Amino acid sequence: MPVARPEPSDSRVIAHIDMDCFYVQVEQRKQPTLRGHPTAVVQYNSWKGGGLIAVGYEARKFGVKRSMRGDEAKKVCPDIQLVQVPVARGKADLGVYRNAGSEVVSILSRKGRCERASIDEVYLDLTEAAETMLAESPPERLDGISEEALKSHVLGLHLDGASTRDCVRAWFLMSDADHRDRLLACGAIIVAELRHEVLKETEFTCSAGIAHNKMLAKLASGMNKPAQQTVVPLSSVEKLLESLPVKKMKQLGGKLGTSLQVDLGVNTVGDLLQFSEEKLQERYGINTGTWLWNIARGICGEEVEDRLLPKSHGSGKTFPGPQALKTISSVQKWLNELCEELSERLLCDLEENKRIARTLTLHASAYKLNDSESLKKFPSKSCPLRYGIAKIQEDALKLFHAGLREYIGIYHVRSKECKHEWAITGLSVSASKIVGIPSGTHSIMKYFHNLNQTSTTTSNDICTQDAAPLSPSGLHLADPQMDTYEDEARTRHETPSLYTVADETEVCKGLKSGSESGLVSELTQSKMDFLGAGLKSEKQKKKFEKEKGNPSILRFFHSPDAFSFPEHGRVKTCQESGASSSGDLLQENKQPIAGTSISTCSLGRNDIRNDAWSYKSDEIDPTVLNELPPEIQAEVRAWLHPEKRAKSVKRGSSIVHYFSSRADL
DNA sequence: ACGGGTTCGACC
DNA sequence: TGGTCGAAC
Secondary structure, three states, X not given: OOOOOOOOOOOOOEEEXXXXXXXXXXXXXXXXXXXXXXXXXXXXXXXXXXXXXXXOHHHHXXXXXXXXXXXXXXXXXXXXXXXEOOEEOOEEOOHHHHHHHHHHHXXXXXXXXXXXXXXXXXXXXXXXXXXXXXXXXXXXXXXXXXXXXXXXXXXXXXXXXXOHHHHHHXXXXXXXXXXXXXXXXXXXXXXXXXXXXXXXHHOOOEEEEEEOOHHHHHHHHOOOOOOOEEEOOHHHHHHHHHOOEHHHOOOOOOHXXXXXXXXXXXXXXXXXXXXXXXXXXXXXXXXXXHHHHHHHOOOOOXXXXXXXXXXXXXXXXXXXXXXXXXXXXXXXHHHHHHHHHHHHHHHHHHHHHOEEEEEEEXXXXXXXXXXXXXXXXXXXXXXXXXXXXXXHHHHHHHHHHHHHHHHHOHHHXXXXXXXXXXXXXXXXXXXXXXXXXXXXXXXXXXHXXXXXXXXXXXXXXXXXXXXXXXXXXXXXXXXXXXXXXXXXXXXXXXXXXXXXXXXXXXXXXXXXXXXXXXXXXHHHHHHHHHHHOOOOOHHHHHHHHHHHOOOHHHHHHHOOOOOOOHHHOOOEOOOOOOOOOOOOOHHXXXXXXXXXXXXXXXXXXXXXXXXXXXXXXXXOOHHHHOOOOHHHHHHXXXXXXHHHHHHHXXXXXXXXXXXXXXXXX
8 A cells, every 4th residue: 555655865853743732722712711731622422422533632631532431431431521523513613623634734834844744733844944043043043042953853963971961952952963954854853933923923833843754754753642743863863773563664564564563573664674665565565565665664755745635625424323323315415414514514625725626525434134145245336526515415415325226236226115124323424626726716706606606595496496417437327316227327427418517697587588599508507607797887897898809718728827726825714604795706807816715714825826737628618629719618628637637737827828729729 | 343434645 | 437345543
């Protein structure tokens, strides 16, 4: 599973920052009286007092552990304060922690490349910052080294007689040391600063590891907690790994680690050194074998990705034992809840980060009643993601049915009173393949926004009800009630009908009446909306008319600084759920304005630009394109090929060439 | 009948 | 590519 990377010729400076019992800190900040008291965060669950998912350090002294029940925690620590995870729509809602994590990221990303590794973990590549510091103001020329930096734990530092602090200071100041160690020292000073800023600005403490690669940094960040940092000089690596149990290493905590112990008798990372690369490859495959061989030597080429935002969003819930869902309608009910949350988060991501997700995936777990093959896995299914709560809900339910049919097998497709021989113990929906949209097309957001609002009124939404998702994989997503009517389902799918749009804005109503055939692609509709959305005054309408032939998308491509991605900008979070600003969306009819934010809840202060766009090409009937005005066709075709665009982005301005070369299509 | 809910990466 | 599996927090 782990894979070896070509070692970037380096003496990089990598930091891993790990928030201390993060959920507890978030709750303690919210409710300061909890500070200093033994505290734990429990997940909603009245069963045995709920499950602990985070335990504060005061409570750990009493032996309280994660994965204890609330009741057990009370037993060993009667004074413990148990705080419940917020609940929304009948399920745990981690939004507050996600947002708190974003606060931290927006601070930590100031000094170098930053990768958000999880809700409470970050990797930083501080190589450049450390090199600059070493060249311009090395530790020995500093007035003083910060207290925080002097509290660093430096592995392998022999503490001879003098106080620990003095030894650490000496290590920081040692000018004859290995260049790479000096870089680490600079890194440690920078990290100490960053941690201090995090504390000042968020009230959260964190721990950190500073080393030459991600693996060692991660290992180190966990060695001295809470609120401390650990440095791993090159010279300390061999001894560190020699006696380190393999299970402590990231990626070796599971089956692979067990296999090393059981099959090879490898108990410590040092034990791995006996095995040749070939031997390891032979047993674990080329990639994993090489990866293991490197790990044994403290080598890890993995780069710090430049990414501040998550790659996907998901919402799920388990229904253990007796709570298992046994009817379609209960499944539908819960899917609706999950989809609602997902949709809300997608809309936030769109507003805050100008990104859209392209794939919807449904996962479920199930068991079979009175059946031998109850081990069978419920297959996950995915389809193109359509925005709007009702559409997501509808598609998720169809995906569920598709999975269920496969799960129970073709023999049971008989009739409707197939007694529930299945029970669902877990449901989750997720949205992935998230790409940015260009800043020149932000009125698209208005379109999505309207979609979402109107689609909550499901009954009069004829277009949506009519729509049958076309799946790229050829998966037949028949309506639930059509399970047994294959023929009818097929004829419906053969009709070349496209999605129409449930949009009740005045502009779109007008446009729709002109094309009542229903053969209006979502994209076309979105185009209409793009051109016309939100134009209220006559003045604006005139402006709209004028710009019609010269869409801002086109201008966008000629804008010199058009391409940069959200990941490089500030982190934004979706604060209060649903409290989306109906704010000024008209600006997209003007030139994109650098650094302009329409968000009411943005953080940080770097300017942010987002670009790269793409869409659900699977849903667009190619023949429709030919009927569009040429310049719009060109736009659409570009839209349909995000991968070409992505490449072009890398090559910089060649995107303009690509685009203009297609303008005549 | 359980640490739950997420997120990510690799493999095929 | 979609889907599965594993790992981590």
